Amino acid sequence: xxxxxxxxxxxxxxxSARNVGKSYGQIQALKGVNFDIRRGQVTTLFGENGAxxxxxxxxxxxxxxxxxxxxxxxxxxxxxxxxKEATARxxxxxxxxxxxxxxxxxxxxxxxxxxxTRGGAVDxxxxxxxxxxLMEELEEDIDPATPVEDLRxxxxxxxxxxxxxxxxxxxxxxxxxxxxxxxxxVEVLFKVIRDLTARGVAIVYxxxxxxxxxxxxxxxxxxxxxxxxxxxxxxxIDLDWIVRNMVGENFDLGSPxxxxxxxxxxxxxxxxxxxxxxxxxxxxxxxxLDLRAGEIVCIYGLMGAGRTELLECVAGRTAPQSxxxxxxxxxxxxxxxxxxxxxxxxxxxxxxQRDGLVQTMSVGQNLSLASIGAFTRGLFTSRRTERGxxxxxxxxxxxxxxxxxxxxxxxxxxxQQKVVIGKMLATHPRVVLLDEPSRxxxxxxxxxxxxxxxxxxxxxxxxxxxTSEVGECLSIAHRIVVMRRGRIAAEFGADVTxxxxxxxxxxxxxx
Amino acid sequence: xSDQSTAPARKGLFSGGFDLGRLLLEGRAFFALIAIxxxxxxxxxYYFTTGNLLIMSSHVAIFGLLALGMLLVILTGGIDLSVGSxxxxxxxxxxxxxxxxxxxxxxxxxxxxxxxxxxxxxxxxALVGLVNGVLIAIFKVPAFVATLGxxxxxxxxxxxxxxxxTYNNLGGREELGNTGFAWLGFNRLxxxxxxxxxxxxxxxxxxxxxxxTAFGRWVYSTGGNARAAELSxxxxxxxxxxxxxxxxxxxxxxxxxxxxxxxxxxxxxGTTYELTAIAAVVIGGAALTGGRGNVRGTMLGxxxxxxxxxxxxxxxxxxxxxxxxxxxxIVLAVLLNSIQYGGRGSRAPRKASPPxxx
Ligand SMILES: Nc1ncnc2c1ncn2[C@@H]1O[C@H](COP(=O)(O)OP(=O)(O)OP(=O)(O)O)[C@@H](O)[C@H]1O
Ligand SMILES: [Mg+2]
Numbered sequence: 011x012x013x014x015x016x017x018x019x020x021x022x023x024x025x026s027a028r029n030v031g032k033s034y035g036q037i038q039a040l041k042g043v044n045f046d047i048r049r050g051q052v053t054t055l056f057g058e059n060g061a062x063x064x065x066x067x068x069x070x071x072x073x074x075x076x077x078x079x080x081x082x083x084x085x086x087x088x089x090x091x092x093x094k095e096a097t098a099r100x101x102x103x104x105x106x107x108x109x110x111x112x113x114x115x116x117x118x119x120x121x122x123x124x125x126x127t128r129g130g131a132v133d134x135x136x137x138x139x140x141x142x143x144l145m146e147e148l149e150e151d152i153d154p155a156t157p158v159e160d161l162r163x164x165x166x167x168x169x170x171x172x173x174x175x176x177x178x179x180x181x182x183x184x185x186x187x188x189x190x191x192x193x194x195x196v197e198v199l200f201k202v203i204r205d206l207t208a209r210g211v212a213i214v215y216x217x218x219x220x221x222x223x224x225x226x227x228x229x230x231x232x233x234x235x236x237x238x239x240x241x242x243x244x245x246x247i248d249l250d251w252i253v254r255n256m257v258g259e260n261f262d263l264g265s266p267x268x269x270x271x272x273x274x275x276x277x278x279x280x281x282x283x284x285x286x287x288x289x290x291x292x293x294x295x296x297x298x299l300d301l302r303a304g305e306i307v308c309i310y311g312l313m314g315a316g317r318t319e320l321l322e323c324v325a326g327r328t329a330p331q332s333x334x335x336x337x338x339x340x341x342x343x344x345x346x347x348x349x350x351x352x353x354x355x356x357x358x359x360x361x362x363q364r365d366g367l368v369q370t371m372s373v374g375q376n377l378s379l380a381s382i383g384a385f386t387r388g389l390f391t392s393r394r395t396e397r398g399x400x401x402x403x404x405x406x407x408x409x410x411x412x413x414x415x416x417x418x419x420x421x422x423x424x425x426q427q428k429v430v431i432g433k434m435l436a437t438h439p440r441v442v443l444l445d446e447p448s449r450x451x452x453x454x455x456x457x458x459x460x461x462x463x464x465x466x467x468x469x470x471x472x473x474x475x476x477t478s479e480v481g482e483c484l485s486i487a488h489r490i491v492v493m494r495r496g497r498i499a500a501e502f503g504a505d506v507t508x509x510x511x512x513x514x515x516x517x518x519x520x521x
Numbered sequence: 522x523s524d525q526s527t528a529p530a531r532k533g534l535f536s537g538g539f540d541l542g543r544l545l546l547e548g549r550a551f552f553a554l555i556a557i558x559x560x561x562x563x564x565x566x567y568y569f570t571t572g573n574l575l576i577m578s579s580h581v582a583i584f585g586l587l588a589l590g591m592l593l594v595i596l597t598g599g600i601d602l603s604v605g606s607x608x609x610x611x612x613x614x615x616x617x618x619x620x621x622x623x624x625x626x627x628x629x630x631x632x633x634x635x636x637x638x639x640x641x642x643x644x645x646x647a648l649v650g651l652v653n654g655v656l657i658a659i660f661k662v663p664a665f666v667a668t669l670g671x672x673x674x675x676x677x678x679x680x681x682x683x684x685x686x687t688y689n690n691l692g693g694r695e696e697l698g699n700t701g702f703a704w705l706g707f708n709r710l711x712x713x714x715x716x717x718x719x720x721x722x723x724x725x726x727x728x729x730x731x732x733x734t735a736f737g738r739w740v741y742s743t744g745g746n747a748r749a750a751e752l753s754x755x756x757x758x759x760x761x762x763x764x765x766x767x768x769x770x771x772x773x774x775x776x777x778x779x780x781x782x783x784x785x786x787x788x789x790x791g792t793t794y795e796l797t798a799i800a801a802v803v804i805g806g807a808a809l810t811g812g813r814g815n816v817r818g819t820m821l822g823x824x825x826x827x828x829x830x831x832x833x834x835x836x837x838x839x840x841x842x843x844x845x846x847x848x849x850x851i852v853l854a855v856l857l858n859s860i861q862y863g864g865r866g867s868r869a870p871r872k873a874s875p876p877x878x879x
C-alpha cells in the first residue's frame with residue numbers, strides 16, 4: 011500500500027513517514043506505514059484502540075525511534091536523536107497522556123524547559139503575560155499562577171494545549187487533545203486550529219470523537235492493526251467510511267435498553283453540597299437526584315459544572331458539606347470508600363493516570379485490585395480464581411493485551427481506560443458511577459461498554475454516566491440530567507434532542 | 522513487503538540479546554553475590570568453609586531482618602530511618618527485663634521468663650512502628666521526618682534507661698527461672714545458627730504475605746499509586762500503619778538476636794544499621810519510589826553487603842577501605858536500578874509525583 015498522491019491543491023508535504031515499522035518484542039505496533047503531513051492542512055488519524063496511532067506520532071516527533079523505515083522532513087531523510095531535536099525543527103506534540111508537573115504552576119508548566127530569561131533570571135512577569143494571552147486565545151479563565159494539581163482534567167488538557175501553542179511550531183501533532191473537553195471548548199480549539207492552518211501550520215489530529223474530528227478534517231487517514239488501510243480527502247468521506255475502514259463493519263451505539271421493569275430508588279441524593287477542591291466555593295450546590303435500580307442516568311455538563319466533584323463525593327473520596335447520600339436505604343456518609351465498594355457503590359474515576367491505574371502493577375493485578383476479596387480463600391489469594399476473574403474482565407471490556415501479565419504501560423491509551431472500567435465492573439456493583447468513561451476508547455469498545463451497561467441495567471443495577479458528549483447521552487440514557495454551575499439545570503427523558511441538552515447546559519449551539 | 526520478511530529474523534536476534542542483558546540486570550544481586558564469593562574464596566581458603574559461611578550468615582541475619590521490615594515500608598513508598606534505634610532500644614529493654622523488674626509498691630522484684638521478655642520486646646517494636654505509622658498515615662508527616670524523629674527519640678530513651686552503660690549479664694539464673702536468652706544467639710538447630718533460621722522464617726512469612734495475601738496487594742498498590750488504590754477500596758492508611766509496625770517488630774527481633782549473640786545489650790547497638798538495611802533493599806532491586814521489589818532480591822542484597830564486608834575483614838582490608846567499597850556497591854546498585862526503571866519511568870512522567878506528603 012503506497013501513500014496516495016491525490017492532488018488536494020493545498021500545501022506540500024512537510025513531514026512524512028516512509029515504510030515505518032515499530033516492534034515491541036513480539037508485538038508489531040506498526041507494519042510499514044506511509045504517512046504524510048501537509049502544510050496548512052489538518053490531517054486526522056483514525057483507528058481502533060491499539061491500532062498504532064500514538065506510536066506513529068511518537069516516532070514522528072522524535073519521542074521514540076522506529077525499528078525500520080525512515081522519516082522525511084522537507085524532503086530530507088533524517089533521524090531524530092531526541093524529542094528536543096524534533097522540537098528544535100519545529101515539531102511539537104500534545105501527548106495522549108498528559109505530561110504536566112502537577113506541583114508547578116500553569117505558567118511554569120507552559121514554559122517548562124524553555125523559560126524566558128532576562129539577565130540570567132527567569133522573567134516570570136513576561137511568562138505570565140504570555141500565558142494569559144494564550145488562555146485568552148483559548149477562551150479559558152485559568153490563572154497562570156494556579157498549581158496544575160488544583161485544575162480539573164479538562165483544564166489540564168487546556169494547559170497542555172497552551173504549552174504546545176506557545177512553541178510556535180510549524181508542525182503540531184495533537185493526540186486526543188479534547189478527550190476531556192466539552193463541545194463548546196472543542197469549538198474554540200477548532201477556531202484556533204483554523205487560524206494556525208491559515209498561517210501554514212501543519213496539524214495532525216487524533217480523536218475518537220469521530221463526528222467532531224470530521225468537522226476539522228482536511229485529509230483523513232485510517233490505521234488498522236499497525237497498517238494504513240485507507241486515506242482520502244475530506245470531500246470523499248463520511249462517518250460511515252471512517253467506521254467501515256476502522257473496524258470493518260458498521261457500529262450502531264444503539265438506544266437505551268427497554269422491555270423491563272425498573273426497581274425502587276437505589277441511590278438518593280438529598281440536598282447535597284460539595285465544596286470545590288480549594289474550598290473557596292461550592293462545586294455542587296443543594297443537589298437532589300434519585301436513581302432507580304435498572305435505570306441509566308446521564309449527567310451532561312460543561313467543564314466545571316461540578317460533575318466530577320459530585321461523583322467523587324458520592325463514592326466517598328470527599329466529604330459533603332451538607333446533604334444526604336442514601337444507598338439502598340442506608341446512609342453512606344460515614345462509610346469509607348472500601349465499605350461503599352463492598353456494599354456495591356463504585357466509581358470509575360475520570361483521570362486514569364492519577365486515580366485509575368497503578369502503573370507498577372500488571373494489567374491483571376490492576377483489574378483485580380478492587381475485588382481482592384472475591385479471590386481470597388481464608389488467608390491466601392487463589393491464583394486460579396484470580397486468573398479466571400482477570401480473563402473474564404479482559405474479554406468483557408475487550409482489552410487488547412498479551413494477557414494479564416502485561417505491563418500497564420505497554421497498553422494503548424484506550425486499552426488502559428478499559429482496564430479502569432473493567433476493574434470496577436468486576437466488583438459486581440449495585441450502582442456504578444462512571445465519570446467520562448469513554449475518554450479515549452474507540453467506537454467498537456464504546457459499543458461494547460454500552461452493551462455491557464445495558465445488560466447490567468436489565469439485571470437491576472443503577473448507572474450514573476457522566477459525559478461531555480451529547481451523542482452518548484442519547485444512545486444510553488433513560489434520563490438525562492444537565493448540570494450547570496453545581497446545580498441541576500434541566501432534566502430530560504430519552505426523547506430529547508441534542509440541541510435542547512446543549513442549550514440547557516449553557517453552551518452556545520453551533521449553527 | 523521485503524521489509525516484512527526480514528523482520529522476524531532480526532526480531533529474534535534482537536530479543537535474544539535483549540534477554541541476556543535483561544537477565545544480567547534483573548539478576549544483578551545474584552551475580553554480584555556469586556562474584557563476591559568467588560573472589561574471596563580465591564583470596565582466602567578459609568572464606569568458603571561451612572563454618573565461615575554460617576558465621577557470616579548469622580551476621581547477615583541482623584541486617585536481613587531489618588531489611589525485610591524496610592522492604593515492606595519501601596514498597597509502600599515510605600522509608601523507616603528508626604529501625605537502627607529501635608534495634609538498640611529493644612536490646613536494652615530486653616536487658617533491663619532480664620535484670621528483673623522492681624515493683625516498689627510491693628517491694629519485690631519480678632524476673633519474667635525469657636518468652637515473656639521476647640513478647641514484651643516485640644510489643645515495644647510494634648509500638649514504635651505504630652507511632653511512626655500514625656504520624657505518617659493520619660497526621661501526614663513525611664515518612665523521612667517522622668522516622669528521623671523516632672530515630673533520635675528511641676536512641677535517647679535507650680541511653681536514658683541505661684545511663685549510657687551496657688547490660689552484660691543476660692544469662693539469667695537457674696533459680697529465677699529466666700535462663701535461655703543465649704539460645705537465640707548461640708544455639709544451633711541442625712547445625713544452623715538460630716538467628717539464621719529466624720531470618721529464614723521471617724523471610725518466608727514476608728514473601729507469602731507479599732505474594733499470596735490481600736495485604737500484599739494492598740502494600741504494592743499503595744506504593745504504586747495511593748490515590749488509585751484508595752479509590753479501588755484499598756485501606757491505604759491501615760496498610761501504611763501496618764507496614765511500619767511490621768518494620769518495628771522486625772527491628773525488635775533483630776535487637777533480640779543481636780544482644781543474644783553479643784551476650785550484652787548496649788544503648789548504642791545498631792547505630793546506622795538503618796542505612797545498611799536501606800542499601801540491602803535497594804541492591805535487591807526495589808524502587809525507592811515504591812511499588813517495586815521483592816523478598817528474594819532483598820535477601821540477596823543483605824547477603825551481598827554482609828558477605829562483602831566480612832570478606833574484606835577476612836582478607837585484611839582496612840576498615841576505612843571497607844567503608845569505601847560498601848559505598849561504591851550501593852551507588853552501583855542504584856545506578857542499575859535507574860537503568861532498569863528509567864525507560865518505563867519516562868513513559869508516564871506524571872506518576873513520578875509521589876503521593877502528597879504535606
Ligand atoms: N511500550 C510498549 N511496550 C509494548 N507494547 C507497546 C508499547 N507501547 C505500545 N505498545 C503496543 O503497540 C500497539 C499500538 O499502541 P498505540 O499506543 O500506538 O495505540 P493507539 O492507536 O494510540 O491506541 P489508542 O486509541 O488506545 O490510544 C498496542 O498494541 C500496544 O499494546
Ligand atoms: Mg493512543
